[in-house]
Amino acid sequence: xxxxxxxxxxxxxxxxxxxxxxxxxxxxxxxxxxxxxxxxxxxxxxxxxxxxxxxxxxxxxxxxxxxxxxxxxxxxxxxxxxxxxxxxxxxxxxxxxxxxxxxxxxxxxxxxxxxxxxxxxxxxxxxxxxxxxxxxxxxxxxxxxxxxxxxxxxxxxxxxxxxxxxxxxxxxxxxxxxxxxxxxxxxxxxxxxxxxxxxxxxxxxxxxxxxxxxxxxxxxxxxxxxxxxxxxxxxxxxxxxxxxxxxxxxxxxxxxxxxxxxxxxxxxxxxxxxxxxxxxxxxxxxxxxxxxxxxxxxxxxxxxxxxxxxxxxxxxxxxxxxxxxxxxxxxxxxxxxxxxxxxxxxxxxxxxxxxxxxxxxxxxxxxxxxxxxxxxxxxxxxxxxxxxxxxxxxxxxxxxxxxxxxxxxxxxxxxxxxxxxxxxxxxxxxxxxxxxxxxxxxxxxxxxxxxxxxxxxxxxxxxxxxxxxxxxxxxxxxxxxxxxxxxxxxxxxxxxxxxxxxxxxxxxxxxxxxxxxxxxxxxxxxxxxx
Amino acid sequence: xxxxxxxxxxxxxxxxxxxxxxxxxxxxxxxxxxxxxxxxxxxxxxxxxxxxxxxxxxxxxxxxxxxxxxxxxxxxxxxxxxxxxxxxxxxxxxxxxxxxxxxxxxxxxxxxxxxxxxxxxxxxxxxxxxxxxxxxxxxxxxxxxxxxxxxxxxxxxxxxxxxxxxxxxxxxxxxxxxxxxxxxxxxxxxxxxxxxx
Numbered sequence: 001x002x003x004x005x006x007x008x009x010x011x012x013x014x015x016x017x018x019x020x021x022x023x024x025x026x027x028x029x030x031x032x033x034x035x036x037x038x039x040x041x042x043x044x045x046x047x048x049x050x051x052x053x054x055x056x057x058x059x060x061x062x063x064x065x066x067x068x069x070x071x072x073x074x075x076x077x078x079x080x081x082x083x084x085x086x087x088x089x090x091x092x093x094x095x096x097x098x099x100x101x102x103x104x105x106x107x108x109x110x111x112x113x114x115x116x117x118x119x120x121x122x123x124x125x126x127x128x129x130x131x132x133x134x135x136x137x138x139x140x141x142x143x144x145x146x147x148x149x150x151x152x153x154x155x156x157x158x159x160x161x162x163x164x165x166x167x168x169x170x171x172x173x174x175x176x177x178x179x180x181x182x183x184x185x186x187x188x189x190x191x192x193x194x195x196x197x198x199x200x201x202x203x204x205x206x207x208x209x210x211x212x213x214x215x216x217x218x219x220x221x222x223x224x225x226x227x228x229x230x231x232x233x234x235x236x237x238x239x240x241x242x243x244x245x246x247x248x249x250x251x252x253x254x255x256x257x258x259x260x261x262x263x264x265x266x267x268x269x270x271x272x273x274x275x276x277x278x279x280x281x282x283x284x285x286x287x288x289x290x291x292x293x294x295x296x297x298x299x300x301x302x303x304x305x306x307x308x309x310x311x312x313x314x315x316x317x318x319x320x321x322x323x324x325x326x327x328x329x330x331x332x333x334x335x336x337x338x339x340x341x342x343x344x345x346x347x348x349x350x351x352x353x354x355x356x357x358x359x360x361x362x363x364x365x366x367x368x369x370x371x372x373x374x375x376x377x378x379x380x381x382x383x384x385x386x387x388x389x390x391x392x393x394x395x396x397x398x399x400x401x402x403x404x405x406x407x408x409x410x411x412x413x414x415x416x417x418x419x420x421x422x423x424x425x426x427x428x429x430x431x432x433x434x435x436x437x438x439x440x441x442x443x444x445x446x447x448x449x450x451x452x453x454x455x456x457x458x459x460x461x462x463x464x465x466x467x468x469x470x471x472x473x474x475x476x477x478x479x480x481x482x483x484x485x486x487x488x489x490x491x492x493x494x495x496x497x498x499x500x501x502x503x504x505x506x507x508x509x510x511x512x513x514x515x516x517x518x519x520x521x522x523x524x525x526x527x528x529x530x
Numbered sequence: 531x532x533x534x535x536x537x538x539x540x541x542x543x544x545x546x547x548x549x550x551x552x553x554x555x556x557x558x559x560x561x562x563x564x565x566x567x568x569x570x571x572x573x574x575x576x577x578x579x580x581x582x583x584x585x586x587x588x589x590x591x592x593x594x595x596x597x598x599x600x601x602x603x604x605x606x607x608x609x610x611x612x613x614x615x616x617x618x619x620x621x622x623x624x625x626x627x628x629x630x631x632x633x634x635x636x637x638x639x640x641x642x643x644x645x646x647x648x649x650x651x652x653x654x655x656x657x658x659x660x661x662x663x664x665x666x667x668x669x670x671x672x673x674x675x676x677x678x679x680x681x682x683x684x685x686x687x688x689x690x691x692x693x694x695x696x697x698x699x700x701x702x703x704x705x706x707x708x709x710x711x712x713x714x715x716x717x718x719x720x721x722x723x724x725x726x727x
Contacts (some may be wrong), residue, residue, distance in 0.1 A: 407552075446567075462573075463568045463572055465576050468578075475726070
């Protein structure tokens with residue numbers, strides 16, 4: 001069954017779509033991935049560059065489908081570059097031994113092309129270059145199959161979940177709960193003991209499973225679901241690293257590849273938004289139920305892209321484009337519930353970084369108003385503002401009565417208010433907060449504390465503590481400001497502090513982990529000097 | 531196995547659970563009026579209790595045993611199922627009310643706001659003492675939002691006492707003084723909901 005899944009996936013993937021899982025495979029086989037190209041013209045025919053334990057350098061060119069003579073003629077130039085141009089990368093430097101050039105395709109190579117390659121190889125050898133090696137579909141299937149080894153769902157129910165996720169993959173949002181549950185069955189998060197190397201292999205296998213699951217979304221251009229999927233996988237990668245104390249070298253590549261997958265999805269979404277004039281999607285008759293929430297999601301995802309791009313280049317034109325998108329579309333957006341808060345907060349942070357401070361503060365102040373008024377104790381008799389555990393889709397289902405058996409009422413409690421208060425307090429917006437304080441005191445402020453650091457990365461913790469408290473009456477302004485300035489961030493696992501870009505992505509995918517500490521770390525990261 | 535439709539039966543069970551919850555709320559407005567929270571993760575809830583600092587507690591499980599004879603099953607639909615559900619709702623509602631009073635008992639004992647009349651008949655004085663001891667909130671129009679929970683057997687006595695307080699000038703003045711004090715302290719509390727320097 002797995003063989004069919006791998007074959008279906010592999011044969012329908014284009015070269016970009018199987019690049020990340022192929023890197024995962026190489027890493028699991030012991031090669032260190034040092035460079036992955038973004039398919040720029042200056043890639044010199046090398047899509048992937050790796051380093052073997054004996055310091056041999058390998059350069060891979062990836063192609064999709066059958067390579068016949070006409071395809072061969074169109075790629076011959078790239079193959080020459082792959083073989084004859086040196087690998088230039090800071091972590092490799094100049095070496096006496098030439099790199100090993102390898103052409104990979106997920107299809108096959110026709111016999112006339114094999115003949116041509118044989119002749120070319122003789123010529124390469126004659127000129128002192130190494131021979132071009134080939135990897136084709138059959139070998140890839142075997143190698144991917146071997147990679148999974150024992151790290152697959154073993155129970156029929158879990159295997160059924162994998163199939164369901166693969167079949168469901170397409171235009172729908174990712175079922176993050178089901179995907180997380182699947183990852184928990186294939187990763188060493190239980191009591192089982194595993195060597196560091198095997199923990200790394202189980203992560204690599206799960207990373208490739210993620211590619212299979214997200215393939216349908218990728219093919220449909222569902223960048224949001226692809227982004228979510230890679231971030232869920234990255235979170236579980238950190239969960240394993242925290243739980244098993246596996247050294248970084250065994251999980252780092254998988255984690256980096258997940259982040260690369262997520263970044264590519266954001267980049268594609270950004271491009272699509274730049275090219276679009278209208279943001280309607282799917283069935284137009286019913287799109288009104290989701291349109292404004294879609295804009296909110298776009299504000300958050302694009303802001304995440306803008307903020308991370310700014311980190312690479314303070315004058316990033318992408319960040320400017322995103323800021324302009326946020327300015328243009330903010331009014332068309334609506335929060336569906338408290339899980340929308342992180343999306344808005346990233347937009348606020350980006351606006352701030354682009355000198356649009358008043359707009360950012362007004363946005364946060366408006367969010368405080370919405371949460372406090374909809375969930376304050378005065379709102380008795382109303383359903384309230386859905387809490388952080390409700391996605392945009394879940395909120396739509398509740399609002400239109402598709403969940404008649406769900407009687408959850410949200411009035412009286414909030415998870416997302418405290419970080420918003422901190423945000424304005426850190427900016428000395430006493431007037432704004434004074435205006436809201438009466439409503440703020442009428443709602444209980446909640447925070448969930450996972451029992452162990454590694455469980456912070458889980459979709460759902462079985463144990464842990466829910467803390468609820470009310471805001472002070474009266475509240476000293478000075479104390480509020482000092483508390484906001486000294487927010488305790490020790491609850492955030494250390495590994496996140498070392499990978500703060502991940503945090504920006506993580507809170508959009510796990511909004512129920514967004515709290516005062518996360519907001520503080522994000523702000524510190526944004527204002528930190530590079 | 532024999533032919534079955536487990537998924538659809540699961541959906542029916544969800545609907546039944548909702549119906550039970552709705553019936554309990556309808557039968558016990560006190561329970562329906564209590565602010566409730568659905569905890570999505572973890573099993574411990576930590577909160578502040580006035581006068582006692584931080585309280586950390588888990589949840590208590592309640593349930594009703596359901597006895598279904600196999601020969602009942604073929605006809606356990608519509609009215610017969612409704613009857614069964616009514617029985618379950620009554621039992622769970624009763625347990626929830628018992629838990630409510632037990633918790634109230636513990637809390638009032640700890641807070642010192644319990645008044646034990648030691649089996650003596652309820653009087654206007656006891657009622658006024660009770661009102662005096664409680665914290666009362668008011669709505670925007672100045673009407674108290676608190677309510678009293680009485681055993682049905684005490685309703686008649688309570689009504690008589692209410693009339694007595696309204697008709698006796700001394701009792702009326704005392705009740706009005708209590709109301710004014712409560713109102714002032716509520717205003718003070720409301721006035722505290724602000725930022726200060």
